[in-house]
Amino acid sequence: MIVANMEIISQRKIASDVYELVLKGAELVNYATQGQFLHLKVSEGTDPLLRRPISIAKIDKEKGELTVIYRAEGKGTSMLALKQAGEEVSVLGPLGNGFSLNGTKRGEVAVLIGGGIGVPPLYELSLQLVSAGVKVIHVLGFAGSDDVFYEEKFTKLGETYVATMDGTYGEAGTVIDVIDKKGLSFDTIYSCGPTPMLKAIEKSFPEKKGFLSLEERMGCGIGACFACVCHVKNDPTRNAYKKICTDGPVFAIGEVEL
Amino acid sequence: MIVANMEIISQRKIASDVYELVLKGAELVNYATQGQFLHLKVSEGTDPLLRRPISIAKIDKEKGELTVIYRAEGKGTSMLALKQAGEEVSVLGPLGNGFSLNGTKRGEVAVLIGGGIGVPPLYELSLQLVSAGVKVIHVLGFAGSDDVFYEEKFTKLGETYVATMDGTYGEAGTVIDVIDKKGLSFDTIYSCGPTPMLKAIEKSFPEKKGFLSLEERMGCGIGACFACVCHVKNDPTRNAYKKICTDGPVFAIGEVEL
Amino acid sequence: MSKLNMELPGLSMKNPIMPASGCFGFGQEYGKLYDLSKLGAIAIKATTVETRFGNPTPRVAETSSGMLNAIGLQNPGLEHVLGNELVWLENYDVPIIANVAGSKIEDYIEVAEKISKAQNVHALELNISCPNVKEGGIAFGTNPEVASELTKLVKEVSDVPVYVKLSPNVTDIVEMAVAVEKAGADGLSMINTLLGMRIDLKKRKPILANGFGGLSGPAVKPVAIRMVHQVSQAVSIPIIGMGGVSTAEDVVEFFLAGASAVAVGTANFVDPFVCPNIIDKLPSVLDELEVTHISELIGGSWK
Amino acid sequence: MSKLNMELPGLSMKNPIMPASGCFGFGQEYGKLYDLSKLGAIAIKATTVETRFGNPTPRVAETSSGMLNAIGLQNPGLEHVLGNELVWLENYDVPIIANVAGSKIEDYIEVAEKISKAQNVHALELNISCPNVKEGGIAFGTNPEVASELTKLVKEVSDVPVYVKLSPNVTDIVEMAVAVEKAGADGLSMINTLLGMRIDLKKRKPILANGFGGLSGPAVKPVAIRMVHQVSQAVSIPIIGMGGVSTAEDVVEFFLAGASAVAVGTANFVDPFVCPNIIDKLPSVLDELEVTHISELIGGSWK
Ligand SMILES: Cc1cc2nc3c(=O)[nH]c(=O)nc-3n(C[C@H](O)[C@H](O)[C@H](O)COP(=O)(O)OP(=O)(O)OC[C@H]3O[C@@H](n4cnc5c(N)ncnc54)[C@H](O)[C@@H]3O)c2cc1C
Ligand SMILES: Cc1cc2nc3c(=O)[nH]c(=O)nc-3n(C[C@H](O)[C@H](O)[C@H](O)COP(=O)(O)OP(=O)(O)OC[C@H]3O[C@@H](n4cnc5c(N)ncnc54)[C@H](O)[C@@H]3O)c2cc1C
Ligand SMILES: Cc1cc2nc3c(=O)[nH]c(=O)nc-3n(C[C@H](O)[C@H](O)[C@H](O)COP(=O)(O)O)c2cc1C
Ligand SMILES: Cc1cc2nc3c(=O)[nH]c(=O)nc-3n(C[C@H](O)[C@H](O)[C@H](O)COP(=O)(O)O)c2cc1C
Ligand code: FES
């Protein structure tokens, strides 16, 4: 893990308020893995003060480039969206424990379930699973047609279903609705998205193994401040905990309380 | 007086830590006059929070451009120095009462005495005095040779003497030393620079009329916050005051306490 | 139909946005920029019995997302304010809140009595929280007994409702608020500035000639929000919230904390049009939040 | 010759820079990034008798130039800290300041007594200023009598010097400082966080699950500087200054205010290398100011 200034290679809008940012120029690219995240400082001064955690969407070790995808919503991400190619961003990373590839064997089927801005880390994961010989199915949920991104890229890697809550694109309904409706069958689950979606997944497929990527407001991002802890499942003491920034953001299904 | 975003036409370094910035694109250019200043916001957010008062160095009504010259010293001016052509700066202005041209008649001699970063407003003043038929002499004081700027431009308008404190360029010593040494004679004085210099001028030429431009830390820049007041000379009540931002920054010699 | 009109003791306002005392002079400078009748109210600069020059300069210093000031209650004195400033403000259809200050209790009483009779003064704001004067000011604002006593005496002489402006530099803001409510305050203004300092590294002296100054601006907003949240649950009089407001969203945050109106101070220096801009922006921000009238938001974070 | 070494009660430091308690865990995370022996000292996270999970999440929120936290003193408990964290820290040549917290007086005493006997604990920091717990914490830090009593009792059982960490959420910080000095404190740490709040406009609830939180970061620096300036003139024990420090210049400002060492909190989250960076930068900043040794700066703004 290091702190480095990375150069913006490109920044483009790929959906409503959603941007794809390609960064280059730090050795951290060499040891980043799927599901890890970067802690980005979007301005030099104290406004905003804190870094922003953003998942790694794609790792190109040959070119030395990382891609992230983020929604410009609050102050920090909106400022990030104004940056242009050639400018620099201070990056702390790579952080956290990403998605393990060990859970699924060659030839098995993995379903990758993404919700909104939880979709990005699944892209590098899918690339890796595919090269490990796993069959991937993607179920990507968005609010509406304006919010959809990367459908084509996922389609190139495997079967891909898009669901929108308002029914303006793909299947209407939730990702769970789509899985049910299409009768998808799979061996393992990999998911990232809003907590209610992750909860629904746990509930709907109680017998399945897999991994969930969690979010929480962070301070340090490196395990020192205790901002991002969550409870561990089946812990009568209620004192056991995991830090999302270092123990996670990816946890095995059933490991922690959502 | 308005608030407007002005486009940066050019920004270039003209001396050690000193930058010349050309701004365009607001109607305020049409009614700006010599000795007035702009209140610049160097970033969008709250860091730094306050605007920075910077004098107008040149007004080009035909092109609709204003030039300012500033030293990048603290946080705000250092950030301003990083801006590039094409970017925008929020400008509040034009502010204050500039140099009056009435004090000197056609054919008379005016000496313009500038100290360091107090030199810039004298440039537009000199242009105006010259077109009003006044003969101008410039005495410009700087710390050392690396700090000198605009000597050529001033020379084109009239006799110009440069003094440096460390003697690395022009005459060694203060602006007062130069005036004495060269035996300059003149009808009126116009000056802008550090307060000790202005005090020395008042003391050295007690019989001369003229105008001094003052500096003070400002809040609003428009007369509302009472941050920038100074005492009025010969006021036994000690309650009379002038606001540097609106009554000044230029005052007749002898009007206010330095 | 307006989403913004508010009725507070003495103040019938088109909208709940007013410039904060000391950050708007007596309105003349901003009156050149826009129509002051657009404002919900105006809190004018602190007025004392006598003319005051205030503190030596420098009087302001910048801090991260904030500023320090030590103006020292410079003002032209009661007679001048009555005879000139307030008369000039009669040109506008906007209620005035007169900020009352002094060194001794009698000073407060004299200013309060006389200024409350001015035609366009609809409320007083008792400034017991100015950190920048040697006498009076904050000394009255950090002791509940003294503050109550002063509130009572001012209430007796005032022809208009009295808002007490609280200092955040106290251990227990609720205790202060409850004390002045009991003493008859019609409303509260909060917060005044936090006492702070910056030091010039080269000169090895405080940047402000006065040494200390009052911290204001976005930096203090979380402290202000916390105090409004605490106090609004403990009193039944309305609160004019302030401290770092610079956007329509900040106004909503103060309302949710428990304020019934909001004052904008430091932000006027950053953008002199900030008050009318906020007033123009508020309705659409309320729409986004599906709020029909801004009053629905008051105390929304704890109700 | 070093320009930076400092001797404070119990603490023989290579330089006066230490991470602030709660912002550095027990050092393990930062130990992966740089050699902790570089630091002047380390103030470890508050330790309580029992294991604590702390408050529900969200526990942090951002503010203008600052942040709010309501961690709630999460820590693995005294036994674990003694048996694991402190043992691990023995790998480094750096004095440890153990931050002591609790709900009841007896808790403080128990932690203080035991932790002060650890080989590498060279001082205690009595945390009577945590705003994020229901019991203990700030309740002890806003009343001078209670604070003195606790200081006395802890002094009796501690094998090492005791620094009392003051809360800025008081009317009179000097009164608090003088009280704990009289009670035997060997030094002061100041400031802990200012109580603050932010509200989520859509959810109409405070962003922090705990409601309130402690404000830290550059936003609070002017308040911290002011308090160090006031207190350092009133006491004769040394002060570890903190609140918003993120550069070598900030360190100089705290020294000029009256601090004899400086702790860096929030800035570690913005740049995990901030402490070693400040230590590397300080000598050249001192050179520019023509200072031969940093101790010459202590109280320079008022001496
Ligand atoms: C491990 C991890 C990976 C993430 N990956 C992505 C991603 O790939 N793409 C993407 O768009 N978003 C991602 N997020 C969410 C992203 O961090 C937030 O949307 C972002 O921090 C919000 O910042 P802002 O400037 O838009 O909002 P502001 O409101 O200005 O943020 C204020 C503060 O709250 C924090 N915050 C606000 N919302 C969130 C949130 N949902 N999660 C965590 N912190 C929050 C901010 O980090 C900041 O400290 C991820 C979050 C985590 C924890
Ligand atoms: C009417 C007027 C005209 C000026 N014209 C020029 C000019 O043409 N060129 C130029 O280089 N400088 C000029 N100055 C000085 C310039 O305003 C300051 O150098 C600048 O504000 C410092 O900002 P900073 O970001 O470098 O420093 P910081 O230390 O970051 O400033 C912190 C705060 O202090 C204020 N401040 C610091 N130094 C001064 C100062 N000397 N005068 C006023 N405020 C100060 C800043 O405005 C800001 O509010 C002028 C000042 C005034 C009052
Ligand atoms: C320059 C300045 C002058 C002030 N003068 C007064 C005053 O005269 N009376 C008063 O009650 N408050 C005064 N205040 C405090 C403000 O009214 C307000 O309470 C405080 O600044 C917090 O709001 P803000 O963060 O929006 O500025 C002053 C504040 C500033 C910045
Ligand atoms: C996340 C976080 C956790 C903290 N935990 C503690 C703690 O356990 N004990 C303590 O005395 N202070 C604690 N503090 C306060 C800091 O030690 C410090 O006093 C304060 O943050 C001001 O310094 P800063 O502005 O540099 O952060 C904590 C602060 C933060 C931001
Ligand atoms: S963000 Fe600091 S411990 Fe996870």
Ligand code: FES
């Ligand atoms: S800067 Fe506000 S009155 Fe001059």
